[in-house]
Amino acid sequence: MQNTKSDKVSFNKLNLIGTELAYIEQAIDGGHLLGGGTFANACEEWLRSNLGAKHAFLTHSCTAALEISAILSSVGPGDEVIMPSYTFVSTANAFVLRGATPVFVDVGNGDLNIDADLIAAAITPRTKAIVPVHYAGVACEMNRILETAEGANLIVIEDAAQAIGTVLNDDHLGTIGHMGCFSFHQTKNVVCGEGGALILNDERLHARANIIREKGTDRQNFLSGTVNKYTWVDVGSSYMPSELIAAFLYGQLKNSKSTNRTRRNKVRVYEILMEPLFSRGLLRPPGVNLSKEGNGHMMYCFAESQAIRDRLIKHLETKNIQAAFHYVPLHSSPAGLRYGRVGSNMAVTDWAGACQFRLPLYANIEEAEQIRVVEAITSFFK
Ligand SMILES: Cc1ncc(COP(=O)(O)O)c(C=O)c1O
Known part of the structure; x- marks a missing residue:
């Protein structure tokens, strides 16, 4: 029998929870569609309380979250960042944009995650960070990676783009390293078209992350009333998702x-x-x-x-x-x-x-x- 268009089995299909339109309507009725609105705050609160994350920042993509993490790592030309080669381009691009060099390490043939046995030999005096990618939402060997990182004073940034909801020894992936990055791209489990989140475990990074995500300004301090005007204070870019996106995402997170x-x-x-x-x-x-x-x-x-x-x-x-x-x-x-x-x-x-x-x-x-x-x-x- 000739197949018709309707009996196509697509690689991926949008999974609607049923809350999306109502929440988007609510966001529109609220009259503010810029970043940092009621739904964005609710999504961040959900991430903190359900994943056990210290700080959560909604972004317009996991790529954006990785880029913020690269800025927060203070890597620059000459610095090296260890990561798998078997990953999406954004894992590497975020650090290349800072002028750093990705150093690619092989993956294990069991889970296709970075081979923890090979990391130590790839560390040089220029190494600043390790970026484990939890491929297919399966956990990397985080204990061993953290141990290696601690011994060499390296930052660990989890690329948890595919890994929302996986728990390793009582800890959610994405909340174990110094930073973690999630994707809510249409192809992931929890979606809003394009979206992401940055998780921070290190209190000292919080204030700077707020500035980087707000185009390098201290606008968040202005909004919270701690300064009476806001200005350009650091490097940064436009990394906030709109309230429409956050409204779509909120029900998806609650149902995740x-x-x-x-x-x-x-x-x-x-x-x-x-x-x-x-x-x-x-x-x-x-x-x-x-x-x-x-x-x-x-x-x-x-x-x-x-x-x-x-x-x-x-x-x-x-x-x-x-x-x-x-x-x-x-x-x-x-x-x-x-x-x-x-x-x-x-x-x-x-x-x-x-x-x-x-x-x-x-x-x-x-x-x-x-x-x-x-x-x-x-x-x-x-
Ligand atoms: C491992 C990994 N890192 C990063 C990304 C980038 O995510 P986003 O499309 O949300 O920027 C993806 C997306 O496919 C990914 O699979």
């Missing part, structure tokens, strides 16, 4: 536990459906149990080679199913070659960049759609 639970269940369905393909050795499963250890952000696995992976994604396209690879490793990208350097061998990163692919996943994906996806993958191997 349920969203994550639903998504983890969908991942579990894939794990069961894919088992015959894994046990026949046609595809390699993830090295971690994503439905248990992750937040339901992603379901991925590995083909035997890049050629097979790419042909499989094309095959799925012909069946109206969208699968996606992840990532073109940063160390071999044109900008990565120009602005960064490698700090270890990159065997796992190169392998994962070539062979990994992600299956369609969203909170409201139906089991019938998941069955169709796995049947289409199975038909590729026949």
